[in-house]
Amino acid sequence: MERGPSDAAASASVVLDNRQVGPGCFEMHLANEHVAGCAAPGQFVHVRVPTATADPLLRRPLSVCLAEPSGGVFTVLYQVVGKGTTMLSALRPGESLDVLGPLGRGFEMPPSGGSGGGRAGAGRAAVVAGGLGIAPLIMLSHALVRAKVGFSFIVGARASHLLVGLDLLPPHEDARLCQVHVVTEDGSVGRQGLVTDTLGDLLVRGDVTCVYACGPAGMLREVARLGEAFRVPVQVSLEQRMACGLGACLGCAVRARGTESGEHPAYLRVCADGPVFRAEEVDLDGIA
Amino acid sequence: MGSPDLSVSIGAIRMKNPVMTASGTFGFGREYGRIFDISALGAVVTKGVTLEPRAGNPPPRLWEVPCGILNSIGLQNPGLEAFIRDEAPRLAGCGVPVIANISGDTTAEFCEIASRLEEVPGVEGLEINVSCPNIHAGGQPFASDPESVYRVTSSVRRATPKTLIVKLSPNVANIAATARAAEMGGADAVSCVNTYLGMATDTVRMRPVFPRVFAGLSGPAIKPLALRAVWEVAAAVGIPVVGIGGICSARDAVEFFLAGARAVAVGTGNFISPTACLEIVAGIRSYLEERGIRAVADLVGRAQGAVSGNAGGAGQARSGCTQ
Ligand SMILES: Cc1cc2nc3c(=O)[nH]c(=O)nc-3n(C[C@H](O)[C@H](O)[C@H](O)COP(=O)(O)OP(=O)(O)OC[C@H]3O[C@@H](n4cnc5c(N)ncnc54)[C@H](O)[C@@H]3O)c2cc1C
Numbered sequence: 064m065e066r067g068p069s070d071a072a073a074s075a076s077v078v079l080d081n082r083q084v085g086p087g088c089f090e091m092h093l094a095n096e097h098v099a100g101c102a103a104p105g106q107f108v109h110v111r112v113p114t115a116t117a118d119p120l121l122r123r124p125l126s127v128c129l130a131e132p133s134g135g136v137f138t139v140l141y142q143v144v145g146k147g148t149t150m151l152s153a154l155r156p157g158e159s160l161d162v163l164g165p166l167g168r169g170f171e172m173p174p175s176g177g178s179g180g181g182r183a184g185a186g187r188a189a190v191v192a193g194g195l196g197i198a199p200l201i202m203l204s205h206a207l208v209r210a211k212v213g214f215s216f217i218v219g220a221r222a223s224h225l226l227v228g229l230d231l232l233p234p235h236e237d238a239r240l241c242q243v244h245v246v247t248e249d250g251s252v253g254r255q256g257l258v259t260d261t262l263g264d265l266l267v268r269g270d271v272t273c274v275y276a277c278g279p280a281g282m283l284r285e286v287a288r289l290g291e292a293f294r295v296p297v298q299v300s301l302e303q304r305m306a307c308g309l310g311a312c313l314g315c316a317v318r319a320r321g322t323e324s325g326e327h328p329a330y331l332r333v334c335a336d337g338p339v340f341r342a343e344e345v346d347l348d349g350i351a
Numbered sequence: 352m353g354s355p356d357l358s359v360s361i362g363a364i365r366m367k368n369p370v371m372t373a374s375g376t377f378g379f380g381r382e383y384g385r386i387f388d389i390s391a392l393g394a395v396v397t398k399g400v401t402l403e404p405r406a407g408n409p410p411p412r413l414w415e416v417p418c419g420i421l422n423s424i425g426l427q428n429p430g431l432e433a434f435i436r437d438e439a440p441r442l443a444g445c446g447v448p449v450i451a452n453i454s455g456d457t458t459a460e461f462c463e464i465a466s467r468l469e470e471v472p473g474v475e476g477l478e479i480n481v482s483c484p485n486i487h488a489g490g491q492p493f494a495s496d497p498e499s500v501y502r503v504t505s506s507v508r509r510a511t512p513k514t515l516i517v518k519l520s521p522n523v524a525n526i527a528a529t530a531r532a533a534e535m536g537g538a539d540a541v542s543c544v545n546t547y548l549g550m551a552t553d554t555v556r557m558r559p560v561f562p563r564v565f566a567g568l569s570g571p572a573i574k575p576l577a578l579r580a581v582w583e584v585a586a587a588v589g590i591p592v593v594g595i596g597g598i599c600s601a602r603d604a605v606e607f608f609l610a611g612a613r614a615v616a617v618g619t620g621n622f623i624s625p626t627a628c629l630e631i632v633a634g635i636r637s638y639l640e641e642r643g644i645r646a647v648a649d650l651v652g653r654a655q656g657a658v659s660g661n662a663g664g665a666g667q668a669r670s671g672c673t674q
């Protein structure tokens with residue numbers, strides 16, 4: 064799958080549906096042929112919050128969670144955390160939203176599994192989602208299924224009511240192709256513990272060939288540590304506050320790994336060099 | 352009446368319209384060039400270029416505040432050599448005047464950058480960022496006293512025949528005095544303003560948001576302040592003024608023209624609408640058409656003339672007690 068930036072454009076999207084799917088969590092469907100037609104897994108859209116004033120001023124980045132090119136519809140899954148997302152949650156069907164994208168570099172796909180990749184034990188991907196970090200990984204899962212790459216989808220939250228987006232995963236009648244592991248910190252559903260416990264177990268069993276992760280910083284650091292320990296490549300999707308979203312303002316920097324003071328370039332742009340990085344490219348200790 | 356004349360000149364640079372990009376918000380034109388044809392701009396002002404590459408500041412670099420943003424990018428740029436090698440040749444072919452924004456730690460550094468850019472085709476003008484710290488003045492910005500501004504301007508003037516713009520800092524006691532120093536030093540124009548120093552505090556961690564504590568405020572929040580600065584500067588100098596600060600719409604731009612700006616630059620506005628500059632050009636055209644005004648140049652400084660007792664006089668005549 065190509066990882067280069069695709070052509071961005073700001074265009075109007077019509078809200079088809081915007082419903083609450085969990086505490087403070089919303090799933091919104093938007094009609095936009097451009098985004099639906101060319102978004103790749105891991106890319107995001109930069110959304111202008113509709114307001115008559117200049118507040119909030121900046122666009123808000125949201126991952127493309129699903130895209131249906133044929134229907135011209137894409138989905139975002141978001142959590143209300145502040146002013147902008149509160150205003151987004153009030154949007155009603157028929158209202159229009161200015162969307163810039165798709166933007167950024169998405170996930171690099173593993174070599175296609177062909178017929179053997181789906182077989183249990185033949186080497187699989189592990190997809191690790193913490194909380195709302197599931198959003199870009201849903202689209203990735205659909206792409207993995209299409210490419211017949213077998214994978215384990217490890218999804219975790221503090222408690223069962225905070226698990227969202229599971230219904231958007233590809234239908235997995237073939238359990239060897241897509242195996243879902245649910246983990247909660249309080250044990251209210253699935254295994255009790257952390258997603259990284261389950262990832263560790265799979266790595267120990269030795270049938271994981273690559274890892275994809277999106278979630279809180281602490282989780283990403285642990286996933287990267289495990290990947291390094293087991294010599295399995297890890298891709299992480301990062302977040303940073305953004306202004307342009309296009310790579311021009313240098314506002315969304317994360318420190319590159321192995322470039323201490325002075326060396327150039329010591330920083331990477333989450334919006335244009337990411338949001339998906341190979342774990343060894345970035346200094347995950349520096350992210351919030 | 353034909354279509355109104357949007358063209359303006361800044362020094363030797365002839366712009367097809369009075370709208371340029373503000374330094375640091377438009378990179379070197381690559382990213383926005385994927386979205387629209389940048390030849391439609393009056394001019395492109397590049398990200399600040401320094402003699403050596405700079406890595407920039409550690410994150411966070413951005414913090415949104417009501418109607419504005421604080422930034423602490425730290426002049427991240429690939430350095431002069433890479434600019435000349437990788438950016439200038441491409442920009443030269445874009446069909447738009449290019450103004451290189453330059454920064455330095457010393458007057459000598461500014462001069463070296465200016466002379467090395469002399470032979471670079473496509474770069475029609477230089478914009479000197481005097482907001483950066485002058486290491487020979489204890490790290491105080493060049494802008495903080497008119498004498499340093501005069502010195503750096505006159506030295507760079509001798510180093511380049513290209514159009515020279517001095518970008519004024521608003522973080523000074525008397526911006527009109529800095530503008531006059533730039534004019535006396537031989538600047539072809541001044542641009543006004545750079546960001547206002549501000550800060551934000553993280554109330555969870557109980558410490559400043561930015562490792563460097565202070566950061567630059569831009570966006571609609573600064574527009575009234577920037578407009579006042581342009582008014583004062585336009586009243587104080589005879590050279591053209593480029594108005595900058597929170598311009599997001601044609602109406603904002605027109606306010607700056609009426610206050611005395613010959614051209615405007617759009618910064619933060621690009622982040623909100625990536626095609627903001629194009630929308631502003633179109634809006635200025637309609638504004639002129641609707642009023643039967645022949646040329647954008649006819650707007651320049653018109654509000655100054657409208658204030659009785661202020662004809663040709665200093666803006667400070669009006670800056671008494673406002674309460
Ligand atoms: C590439 C990318 C993809 C994303 N995808 C998704 C997604 O799919 N779903 C989703 O829900 N979110 C996603 N996010 C995060 C989302 O963009 C933010 O949650 C959103 O911008 C918050 O906007 P707001 O106006 O609601 O919150 P704001 O009012 O801006 O702030 C929200 C909270 O963050 C705090 N805050 C403000 N500024 C900062 C800062 N600089 N650093 C740390 N905390 C700060 C505030 O105090 C407040 O608690 C993504 C981010 C990126 C970069």
Ligand SMILES: Cc1cc2nc3c(=O)[nH]c(=O)nc-3n(C[C@H](O)[C@H](O)[C@H](O)COP(=O)(O)O)c2cc1C
Nearest residue numbers: 373374375399480544545569570596597598618619
């Ligand atoms: C992210 C960012 C980076 C900037 N970088 C530079 C720079 O390198 N050199 C410079 O002279 N001004 C720089 N500026 C200042 C802008 O050019 C402009 O003067 C300021 O933002 C006010 O205009 P605005 O309100 O339209 O953004 C920067 C501003 C922002 C927001």
Ligand code: FES
Nearest residue numbers: 306308310313334
């Ligand atoms: S947000 Fe501007 S460079 Fe990433």
